[in-house]
Amino acid sequence: MTNTGTSIILISGDTRVSAAVSRALNADPHIALKQLDATLARLNGTAVQLVQEHDLVLFHTDSVRENDISTIQRIREGLGETAILIALTGGDTSLDEAQELIKAGVNDVVSEHLSETEIKAVVDRWVRVIKPEPSHGDGSSRKGQVISVAQSRGGIGATTLAVNLADRLLDRTGFLKKTTQNRVVLVDLDIQFGTVASFLDIDSSDLLYRLAIDGEDPDAVLIQQSLSALDSGLSVLTAPSRMAPLEALSKCQIATLLSLLQENYDYVVVSLPRSLVAWIAQVLECSDKLLVVTDSSVPAIRQTRRLIDVYSEDHLNLPIEIVIGHEAKPMFLAAHHKEAVKVLDKVFQHWIPYDPVAAREAVDRGQPLSLAAPKSRLAKSINQLGKETLIEMKSEKQTKTIH
Ligand SMILES: Nc1ncnc2c1ncn2[C@@H]1O[C@H](COP(=O)(O)OP(=O)(O)O)[C@@H](O)[C@H]1O
Ligand SMILES: [Mg+2]
Known part of the structure; x- marks a missing residue:
């Protein structure tokens, strides 16, 4: 070589x-x-x-x-x-x-x-x-950044966010927006109920099932063979079609998987399961940001509070951002919003409006919103979230490189 x-x-x-x-x-x-x-x-x-x-x-x-x-x-x-x-x-x-x-x-x-x-x-x-990209001479690495997406309840749009955020992070430019500026991989770690494969109309990979059954660490070649490559440039590791035991994955396997993906991609977007299994701690350990999708109802906010407590227990420095699903950003916060902000001790940083028509169009076509409903309010809100993420992560990366 x-x-x-x-x-x-x-x-x-x-x-x-x-x-x-x-x-x-x-x-x-x-x-x-x-x-x-x-x-x-x-x-x-x-x-x-x-x-x-x-x-x-x-x-x-x-x-x-x-x-x-x-x-x-x-x-x-x-x-x-x-x-x-x-x-x-x-x-x-x-x-x-x-x-x-x-x-x-x-x-x-x-x-x-x-x-x-x-x-x-x-x-x-x-x-x-x-030939993974080499580290810089100053010792700082070019490892990709990991963004994990969690949810306080089912059906609030966490998978929709993960899929379309990953699509946005490709940061397409140029003629017909065909040139991607970033390499992005989306990983569906909701191994039992993950729906990324059907959201994007691709075949499921068995990799996560095999890892759960064999207990072996994945290697770069095996991972590459298991990824689906979309025309857009997005790479996807789906949840397996067979039901895998959730607890069977080990922290070590997750660390290896994410680390190898970080070597080859600028952004790794992880869709998390709702259950709290031990290896989630490892995902959080590798994450640069955690997005928690919830609605603003009292039970969902209580659940979010519990999740944040668990998630931040061992990961105090992990930036956690709240995404309010199924609700457009209001001009002024209502009383129940203010109450919820107090309970969480966190601002509502992102809002994703209820837009069943666009959401349905994307799911039915098996496409991201950028293709299925690019002008919809849903697409625009996730675009905005993606744009802010890119700006923030780029500046973080620069700070890390300088120090
Ligand atoms: N903002 C939204 N408005 C209306 N429907 C939505 C929205 N986001 C997602 N959906 C739809 O709701 C269903 C559940 O969404 P999904 O992203 O799978 O949620 P979760 O991963 O939180 O369970 C899907 O059919 C999806 O198309
Ligand atoms: Mg989901």
Whole structure:
């Protein structure tokens, strides 16, 4: 592996695929791309050796044959431990074939029909796994910031906030707002009842279920394989579709998971479960900010008070902000608001109006509000919250770097 750039080799006998990959990657000065005009099954020993000298191997395969599998195993054997193997396959590759490829040592299986931007995005994600951004020379790290979202009661819009806050933190600019300024990952740690996957219309990943069952620490490659990548640029780790025992995750697993994500992303948005399990303490330990979504009714405020007491017990310095859901910011606080502010000893920093039409549109379409209902009051309020978060977190980061 070179220190400065990433060496990538593409094995493909299909000129159309080769041309697309080369257009996708050649403009990046940090990538050195070599192309091997060959099919996998025909690689001789010398070619396999040459392939093994690269950080990342992309290969094209039409239909997975036995010869391919044995060549993949041979390549994997001599490939560096951290090197990545990605298969570009035809649209008719079955799930079984994809599984077979993974079993043989492939890290990712993607469609040969991806656009150039999508190919680049897949490669970039894996390059970040091989070469996480280094720490600054002054010792301060570039670790991403963690924002956790909790709720005082079900149905108040915590998941809606987590999903759309994560989307906003991408901070898109440029033509058609296609360029993202931040790398953001959304993690649904509401492992039993999390709904992020259906909010974004993506398949559930089993990672959190497997961690809960196996008790093992996740590694960077496993995490990367388990993330869903949206067209918007947002990465998502969903809750599993199978019911996992909530208590089974360990603090250590959570610490490893979040720390590895922080290495690769600027912002990690965590959607928390309502139950108070031991590993939540670890999430809070890693968090730079906690948003608690509640309504302003007496029972919900009492519950919020209890949550804040528990959450801040061991994390005195954790900034906790209150988000009032289902209520637009009033011109003046009503008497019951003032009472609630006293009970919580915290201002109501954010307000998210009741907007069932926009909320429903987003859920039905399986899209964030920025696509489903960008002009709605709901979208605007979460945009505002996201904007304030970005400003605050950027200045915090600068302060940390200076000191
Ligand atoms: N501000 C809002 N106004 C109206 N409906 C909302 C609002 N926020 C969320 N919803 C809807 O309410 C339901 C529960 O929202 P969700 O975000 O899953 O809440 P929670 O995670 O707090 O349980 C969803 O159908 C969602 O679309
Ligand atoms: Mg929820």
